[in-house]
Amino acid sequence: MREQDSLIRKDKAKLKEQMYLIEMEEWIEEQYNINYERLRLEGGHALSPEVKRQGLWQIILYFRKMREIAETVTETEVKLTLPEQISPKGNRFTIEGVVDIIREKNTTTMYDIKTHDADYVNANKEDYIDQLNVYTHIWQNLRNERLDGTAVIATQFPRAIKKALDADDDVRMHKEMEKWNPVIQIPFSQEKVEDTITKFACVVDNIEGREFTPPSLQKLQDRIRGTKQRFATRVCRNCDARFSCDSYREYAQVTNSFSGGFTEYINDLGNADEVENFTNTNAFTTPPPTDINDLI
Structure with missing residues (x-):
């Protein structure tokens, strides 16, 4: 009898979990369509049905893969600002960024969400290190808050997942989802923050000076x-x-x-x-x- 009661409770818990996932994905689709129409009206740009569908699936698969992180985020879209910076040529500028923060037990982690693919981020980590180092500087020195780690979340799913999605192949999709790791840990260091801010400053000077030399x-x-x-x-x-x-x-x-x-x-x-x-x-x-x- 106890074993039967235990099975019933497990079945109820499983059903409750499935209903929760269905409701969440329905809510995601509803909000996606509302945001899309708002942005379309504001910007005057539309997406084809297929591209719009791919955008929705990118969000849904991100939720499925990153549910644990998504549900434990303690602060979303935290705006970080480094104001009143002066470039070498005297131009004033402000560095701003938006991140998500997760506080668990005794650790605090900063996540920067990118619409890039994980392979690209892993191969070009230095492009993200400078940016996150500045965010870390703002968080620790200007906001006076502890930080234990930084990471990039690459939301673009791999081509293999897209192929499984297009083929409506659930087995292949499950296999590829297991392999997909969109969270890339990024080491942070305060040693080169000033150099990074100087790089930003030089870009500002080039823009203000209308110097747009193309790459070779x-x-x-x-x-x-x-x-x-x-x-x-x-x-x-x-x-x-x-x-x-x-x-x-x-x-x-x-x-x-x-x-x-x-x-x-x-x-x-x-x-x-x-x-x-x-x-x-x-x-x-x-x-x-x-x-x-x-x-x-």
């Missing part, structure tokens, strides 16, 4: 660590200024990227996924609400 041709041809893409493909083809860039024009001339000549080059609309999204959005999206107040 060699840089455009280099493969980006953690990817199979060249810098020109991953970065330049998403830049609206690429057709007035000497380096990009030279890259187009010395590579086989534009075998069709000048016509193909000038008609290039950028990343193929972006072009498909733009085309599908205009072709298949039905007119949504035109007044943002309808969503409030």
